[in-house]
Amino acid sequence: MATSYKTFLVNSSVKKRPSYVSDNSLHYKISQFLVFKLIKKVLPKVPLQINDVHKTVSTTAAKLLDAFVDSFFEFSDQPLLPSQSNFAPVEELGEAILVTSIHGRIPDDFPEGVYIRNGPNPLFGGLKSTNSIFGRSSHIWVEGEGMLHALYFKRSSHGSWTVIYNNKYVETDTYKLETQRNKPMFIPTIEGDSPAILCSYLLNWLRFGKVNKYISNTNVFEHSGKYYSVAENHIPQEIDIFTLKTLQNWDVNGAWDRPFTSHPKKAPGTGELITLGVAATKPFAVIGVISADGKKLVHKADLKLNRSTLCHEIGVTQRYYVIMDFPLTIDLNRLLRGGPLIKYNKEEYARIGVMHRYGDANSIKWFEVEPNCTFHIINSFEDGHEVVVRGCRSLDSLIPGPDMSLKEYEWLSRCYEWRLNMQTGEVKEKDLCGANVVYMDFPMIHGNFVGIKNRFAYTQVVDPLAGATHDVPKYGGLAKLYFEESCAEFSMRNKKQSEEAIRVEWHMFEKNTYCSGAAFVPRDGGLEEDDGWIVAFVHSEDTNISEVHIIDTKKFCGETVAKITIPSRVPYGFHGAFMPIAFEAQ
Structure with a gap:
């Protein structure tokens, strides 16, 4: 035993990394066969849902596994094109910075x-890929550790504004693990060669007790006076809204033990928080209702789906929950057969479920709809x-990455409506x-109208030409949607089209300038x-300067009210929110 252990360490210390092995090589096919045989035996025992950190193997075995990964897996940075420079990560500031450059004027009735x-800010220089004897595996564009970027608005007793900027990583369990070791530890598990992904799943689980990193990079939300960062591959992390420090994982006092949607919704009337947990193994989707005070889980139900749908959203109304079961799926059996882990299949069914409050799977009324991929519900x-x-509905998926051979940008979304008749079962799209x-x-909409009929919404507008050379869309403007007004331009040309097209107003940025994380801020005392x-x-890609813009929604097409220059670059990210806070309570 001592001899074989020493031999393994010697072999593991070789500095030369393996080069990528083509799919046609005999070595690759043998590796693929061995991995499939091993995974088929072990995979059913691997807890693919999110679990607490635990010791899966002994310290000695862990060192052996680490040595194996260090020797046989080559980590490399995914290159960025010049047009992708603002997707590159930035460093933490370390302390908040006073903002002094403001063009225009922050409105007097803007709330404190x-x-x-939130957004991805990958550790160690960027997203990674690995090459090994099992093939290649890679991060996809939505991965990378979450970093919070915050702009604080504090008004003095004299009415003048103090504006402060800060940024900070969300310190998840896996963030702490990798920063302590000061190198990438988790092997990418989403995209690449099937045997490489399967082997990565197994090695990550054996070494760390989890199959992937907890990224917490997608959204920020508030419930019962507490603030949380979230991505749907794990439970949320509570954060200190004043310092951005990560406080603890939030599992609703131990009652929630699975992933948590990036877009939980507050139910109108009760203030309860509605969440959805999607997993790669059964139960594929579970709905949860959290009390208004955030202290207990008052309802939980398995939706009994027969596939793992990558559902990013859940909808609420005054009496129902809305579930999107669309054909973007996570399928471990497909991966075992050599296919992709995540795939959009437009030939499969798509349906929307309407579930009674506090109901179970049997209470869901399903409506078949045209196949599509919808990540975000407007309302x-x-x-x-x-x-x-x-x-926002598309005919293909941006995840894991768009099929660039498709015409007409089918992976980009357009605003869409479904009307589901609860009496007749009829669907109007x-x-x-x-x-x-x-x-x-x-x-985004006014938060007071979530789950009830609303007249207005706002979106980020894609610049399709800016994203034509790479996978990730850029947003060159904003739109205001008038749901109860038709488009006057179309009414002059075609009466039928005018009845279908709603009125839209635009606020477009300068050339090569793009936005992220837009949020609606209601006016203090506003009546409409x-x-x-x-x-x-x-962010301006010509000047490499990042700003925060304030746009008056009553004068949407007009000049920007204020442009606040951020003292450091802010990479493009995902969702933003405005949180009213009382600074004297700090």
Whole structure:
């Protein structure tokens, strides 16, 4: 035993890394066969849902496994094109910075609070790929550790504004593990050669007790006076809203033990928080209802889906929950057969489920709809016998990455509406912008109208040409949607189209300038649904300067109210929110 152990360590210390082995090589096929045989035996025993950190193997075995990975897996950075420079990570500031450069004027009735945005900021220089004897595996563009970027608005007794900027990593369990060791530890597990992904799953689990990193990079939300960062591959992390420090994982006092949607919704009327947990193994989807005070899980139900749908959202109305079961799926059996782990299949069924409050799987009424991929719901509400669902719908998926051979940018989304008749089962579908082809995503509405009928919404507008040379879309402007007004331009040309196309107003940025994390801020004392502002992180690729813009939603097409220059670059990210806070309570 001593001899074989020493021999293994000697072999493991070889500095030369393996080069990529082609799929046609005999060595690759033998490796593939061995991995498939091993995984088929072990995979059913691997807890693919998120679990607490635990010691899976002994310290000696862990060192052996680490040595194996160090010797036979070569980590490399995924290169960025010049046009992708603002997707590169930045360093933590270490302390908050006073912002002094403001063009324009912050409105007097703008609320005190913090505008905060989440987004990926990969450790160790960027997203990684690995090469090994088993093939190649890679991170996809939505991965990377979460970093919070926050802009604080504090008003003095004299009415003047103090603006402070800070950024900080969300310190998940896996973030702490990799930063302590000061190198990449988790092997990518989402995209690549099937045997490499399967082997990565197994090695990550054996070494760390989890199959992938907890990224917490997608959204920020508030519930019962506490603030959380989240991505749907793990439970949320509670954060200190003033310092951005990560406090603890939030499992609802031990009652929630699975992934947590990036877009939980507060139920109108009760203030309860509705969440959805999607996993790669059964139960594929579980709905949870958290009390208004955030202290207990008051309802939990397995939706009994027969596939793992990569569902990013859940909708609520006054009486129902809305579930999107679309054909973007996570399939371990497909991976075992040599196919991709995540795949969009437009030939499979798509349906929307309407579930009674506190119901179970048997209470869901399903509506078959045209196959599509919808990551974001604009809003859902009841209108007579109909449940109306509006969202940003595409005909293909951006995850794991778009099929660039498709025509007409099918992976980009447009605003869409489904009307689901609860009495007759009839479905009415329509593109809200009619024949006007405009791609939009990252919708936002006034928070008081979640789950009830609303007149207005806002989205980020895709610049399709800016994203034509790479996978990730860029957003060159903002749109304001008027759901109860038709498009006057279309009404002059075609009466039928005018009935289908809603009115849209635009706020476009300068050339080569793009936004992320846009959020609606209601005006203090405002009486109308659209009385407020949009705030957004905006970056100029010509000057490499990042700003926060404040846009008056009543004068949406007009000049930006204020442009606040951020003292360091802010990479493009995902979702943002404005949180009113009382600074004297700090």
